[in-house]
Amino acid sequence: MLEGKEMAKVTISDLYKSYGSVEVLKGINLHIEDGGFLVLVGPSGCGKSTLLNTIAGLEEITSGDIEIGKNSVAGLHPSKRNIAMVFQSYALYPNMTVSQNIGFGMEMKGIDKNEREISINKVAETLQISELLNRKPGQLSGGQRQRVAMGRAIVREPEVFLFDEPLSNLDAKLRIDMRTEIKRLHQRLGSTIIYVTHDQVEAMTLATKIAVLKDGCIQQFDTPYEIYNNPSNMFVANFMGAPAMNLIEGNVVMKNKDIEFEMKNNKGDVISLPIDDVKGLENYINKTVVFGIRPESINDLELSGKKTNKKLVEKEVEIDVVEPAGSDTYAIVEFGGKQVVTRLNGNSIVAAGEKVKLTFNLSQAVFFNIDTEERIR
Incomplete structure (x- = not known):
């Protein structure tokens, strides 16, 4: 398990991403420390999910560099980046049990069955879903499915976790509960997390650092305290806070x-x-x-x-x-x-x-x- 394990820093340098003549990301520079929790926040279409996908390797970058630890991963296949991604859609296999869903990646890697079961049970205990291991996704609530998706990511012991609006499909109360669970999980595992959301309250609650994006550019990159109390421009002042400044x-x-x-x-x-x-x-x-x-x-x-x-x-x-x-x-x-x-x-x-x-x-x-x-x- 990940407890006590040092996670990898992530450094993004002069990153550009274009689709034809349309420039989506415009010179992104970010540094996330080992064990940091970076939240990418901004309105729809600002480029935050595209940025996450370039880190994951799901999108090729036009220019610039991405480093995980001390190694450049630009151009590297997603399977070789040692990252784990949690989507808003859960992406669980409906015909597999919770246990099978969590352990599927390990099984594909040929990890011994006993070792898989030990890891699955530890993760299930951490996420408080031990009693669900024999159920199938169709028998679970939205919050339980999201826990399973997180468990599948955790069991891989990646260097970096990537979350793409994981709570957007949940109702308001469950969002708050799951937000607390993700915060607690980060404190327990000491993991490096990059998290995309359009919800600025979610960003303020979870992050150690926030990057506010607009039109493919970073408007401000700082701690939640500085973002809230010392916004660098009127966009950040108006976007962050409920009610707004x-x-x-x-x-x-x-x-x-x-x-x-x-x-x-x-x-x-x-x-x-x-x-x-x-x-x-x-x-x-x-x-x-x-x-x-x-x-x-x-x-x-x-x-x-x-x-x-x-x-x-x-x-x-x-x-x-x-x-x-x-x-x-x-x-x-x-x-x-x-x-x-x-x-x-x-x-x-x-x-x-x-x-x-x-x-x-x-x-x-x-x-x-x-x-x-x-x-x-």
């Missing part, structure tokens, strides 16, 4: 030698926020920029921790829409011609049309160039 247009002004950001509410009133430590913003005086702030950074006094944070600014706003969500209450207000989501305490009693005081946590604010959409640093 609020992006509000307004003007940078100088008042008494202090920099402020001014935005208007739906009645045309100017709301000013003091900005004292954003480097580069001094180059945008009297210019329009985009102010980015997460919903949880605009909240009521109970959540804000006002006494301990000097960068909280209190402003009176008019509530447009209220959306109760159990532990949180989301209130919609309007600034800069945009609907802005704020996150209040779940016990907050607010109503549409009501004026309330909310706090802006400016220590978590970011700014973007309105033309390039890149972050101002």
Whole structure:
């Protein structure tokens, strides 16, 4: 089994992939450390599954290189790359039992039956499917089938696991449960995993590193914390997070030698926020920029921790829409011609049309160039 085994790092260098004149991947550079969990995330058609398929060897690359460990695998047949892939479709043999499905690859390699059974039983115990070994796929739920598909991959002891949207066919609750199982499995095996999803919550939950793709290019490659709190551009800011980061247009002004950001509410009133430590913003005086702030950074006094944070600014706003969500209450207000989501305490009693005081946590604010959409640093 894989426990305690050092897995292989993966290095992708200047990778391009074209179909005829259509360029799908445009100069991808990534490095995944031994035992890392990389999630490739982005909207449909961004190239994330194509990138995974090039790592697997299912797609030939146009140029560049892919290394697993210290060896280049560019041009190498998939069977010689020592990788295992888990698909969203499970791809189980319907006429074989769970045990036979898990052990099929080992049987094809001529591994002794007793050795196969020992490995199958260990994997089944790890995935908590021991009682299912004599059943056939048609007798299993979606979550159980996915566990079997994962077991078939694990038993091969590959250097790298590749997951292609493995949870997309499951219902919402089962997705959350299986997400936890995959996280636990990674912690237990210490395996190197590259995982494709369009679900940014899945990406944030599982990854040690995230690569956000758009139109075949990497927009940002970093830890979940940096991706969420310090997005490199407006696409990443808007794509990562549920609800997404609020992006509000307004003007940078100088008042008494202090920099402020001014935005208007739906009645045309100017709301000013003091900005004292954003480097580069001094180059945008009297210019329009985009102010980015997460919903949880605009909240009521109970959540804000006002006494301990000097960068909280209190402003009176008019509530447009209220959306109760159990532990949180989301209130919609309007600034800069945009609907802005704020996150209040779940016990907050607010109503549409009501004026309330909310706090802006400016220590978590970011700014973007309105033309390039890149972050101002």
